[in-house]
Amino acid sequence: xxxxxxxxxxxxxxxxxxxxxxxxxxxxxxxxxxxxxxxxxxxxxxxxxxxxxxxxxxxxxxxxxxxxxxxxxxxxxxxxxxxxxxxxxxxxxxxxxxxxxxxxxxxxxxxxxxxxxxxxxxxxxxxxxxxxxxxxxxxxxxxxxxxxxxxxxxxxxxxxxxxxxxxxxxxxxxxxxxxxxxxxxxxxxxxxxxxxxxxxxxxxxxxx
Amino acid sequence: xxxxxxxxxxxxxxxxxxxxxxxxxxxxxxxxxxxxxxxxxxxxxxxxxxxxxxxxxxxxxxxxxxxxxxxxxxxxxxxxxxxxxxxxxxxxxxxxxxxxxxxxxxxxxxxxxxxxxxxxxxxxxxxxxxxxxxxxxxxxxxxxxxxxxxxxxxxxxxxxxxxxxxxxxxxxxxxxxxxxxxxxxxxxxxxxxxxxxxxxxxxxxxxx
DNA sequence: GCAAAAATACCTGTATTCAGGTATATTAAT
DNA sequence: ATTAATATACCTGAATACAGGTATTTTTGC
Numbered sequence: 001x002x003x004x005x006x007x008x009x010x011x012x013x014x015x016x017x018x019x020x021x022x023x024x025x026x027x028x029x030x031x032x033x034x035x036x037x038x039x040x041x042x043x044x045x046x047x048x049x050x051x052x053x054x055x056x057x058x059x060x061x062x063x064x065x066x067x068x069x070x071x072x073x074x075x076x077x078x079x080x081x082x083x084x085x086x087x088x089x090x091x092x093x094x095x096x097x098x099x100x101x102x103x104x105x106x107x108x109x110x111x112x113x114x115x116x117x118x119x120x121x122x123x124x125x126x127x128x129x130x131x132x133x134x135x136x137x138x139x140x141x142x143x144x145x146x147x148x149x150x151x152x153x154x155x156x157x158x159x160x161x162x163x164x165x166x167x168x169x170x171x172x173x174x175x176x177x178x179x180x181x182x183x184x185x186x187x188x189x190x191x192x193x194x195x196x197x198x199x200x201x202x203x204x205x206x207x208x
Numbered sequence: 209x210x211x212x213x214x215x216x217x218x219x220x221x222x223x224x225x226x227x228x229x230x231x232x233x234x235x236x237x238x239x240x241x242x243x244x245x246x247x248x249x250x251x252x253x254x255x256x257x258x259x260x261x262x263x264x265x266x267x268x269x270x271x272x273x274x275x276x277x278x279x280x281x282x283x284x285x286x287x288x289x290x291x292x293x294x295x296x297x298x299x300x301x302x303x304x305x306x307x308x309x310x311x312x313x314x315x316x317x318x319x320x321x322x323x324x325x326x327x328x329x330x331x332x333x334x335x336x337x338x339x340x341x342x343x344x345x346x347x348x349x350x351x352x353x354x355x356x357x358x359x360x361x362x363x364x365x366x367x368x369x370x371x372x373x374x375x376x377x378x379x380x381x382x383x384x385x386x387x388x389x390x391x392x393x394x395x396x397x398x399x400x401x402x403x404x405x406x407x408x409x410x411x412x413x414x415x416x
Numbered sequence: 417g418c419a420a421a422a423a424t425a426c427c428t429g430t431a432t433t434c435a436g437g438t439a440t441a442t443t444a445a446t
Numbered sequence: 447a448t449t450a451a452t453a454t455a456c457c458t459g460a461a462t463a464c465a466g467g468t469a470t471t472t473t474t475g476c
Contacts, residue, residue, distance in 0.1 A: 020225030110318055148422060161401035163462065176425050183465070184422095193369035194432080194463080198406030356452060371432065384455050391435070392452095402433080402462080 009055035056083035210237040217263035264291035
């Protein structure tokens with residue numbers, strides 16, 4: 001049921017953290033965490049993982065050299081490289097070894113999970129640089145410059161799943177006022193669809 | 209700028225993993241990871257964290273006893289207990305010490321972050337048992353059992369931000385047909401608000 | 417103090433969604 | 447072969463959201 005994963009990363013904190021993140025997602029079973037890449041090939045030969053996550057920067061045997069080895073495995077696993085610097089040249093170097101994905105360590109865990117799901121379903125995911133954010137920086141601090149205090153309050157209330165009507169009730173405002181605020185928010189943030197708006201609403205953190 | 213956090217958990221894997229998760233969120237700065245709860249009180253007295261995350265099950269000095277100590281700190285920090293078993297009786301025991309939240313270790317990292325954001329803005333969050341998943345398991349495989357092939361196609365199209373009208377065009381269907389499918393989807397998945405639906409749409413993976 | 421920004425409220429018309437139906441042809445299951 | 451499920455399509459009315467206005471009061475910055 002769950003995808004059997006082997007993690008190869010000398011940096012134990014990240015190895016452990018990633019392990020936890022993958023386990024938490026509910027889709028992955030970590031069958032091994034390997035801290036010394038020199039053991040990876042033999043271990044994978046025995047464990048037959050469906051997915052191997054390999055760090056790029058490792059001592060003794062780096063990601064590139066390891067992938068070269070792993071591709072000679074009889075049992076074909078998906079191989080994903082995780083790197084500190086999502087460099088274009090780095091990716092180029094991997095091209096000939098037919099890896100299934102290339103992810104950056106700066107990617108939020110949710111996006112890592114998303115990417116891995118895509119990869120497990122056959123897609124290839126290459127993240128060059130940090131993905132350009134949607135429209136503007138989605139963090140609260142840049143948002144504060146754009147929106148007024150009241151507009152943020154409206155968003156907070158909408159975040160609870162309220163309709164404009166319900167927001168009006170909660171904040172003791174007229175329905176028309178709430179609608180006006182929403183109109184202004186939409187103008188400022190220029191959403192292309194309802195989905196875009198609600199997606200934004202879901203993602204954004206609006207706390208102090 | 210970032211919330212200063214101290215983690216208290218003897219289980220280093222979880223401590224490290226949680227640390228990573230908090231850091232990744234961008235809102236938290238981990239100023240200490242404490243593995244022996246007996247050091248927590250003195251450390252917090254020096255470090256003055258805004259948020260203290262405490263594990264429930266710890267050797268020597270367990271979560272309850274530690275919280276009792278921490279509440280005597282001059283500098284008042286938010287205190288959140290994280291437990292393996294989100295037991296109702298456990299929470300009861302904490303009630304008199306006025307903790308700000310009680311979270312389960314089974315909670316996905318994104319939900320932990322969400323909960324902590326709420327807590328930092330003054331709310332209290334008590335998660336008893338693992339929260340009943342949003343109606344059903346949000347993964348594709350359990351979804352397939354609930355929805356028909358066509359319904360999934362409709363969702364895929366909606367995921368692009370299309371309106372029912374546009375979905376109809378893309379799939380060469382009548383607008384009415386698309387609306388019917390959406391109606392059936394909504395019935396099956398029982399969303400409580402538009403926000404819930406679009407949030408689901410954003411989260412779900414619909415690939416093969 | 418004055419001008420700008422923000423917050424409030426209202427109106428209109430349209431677009432979109434949602435919930436309640438009905439109905440038929442095709443497909444899958446037993 | 448005959449149910450049951452699926453996909454299709456249409457209708458209506460209500461609820462919600464969106465886009466275009468206008469307008470008044472309050473707050474804030476200089």
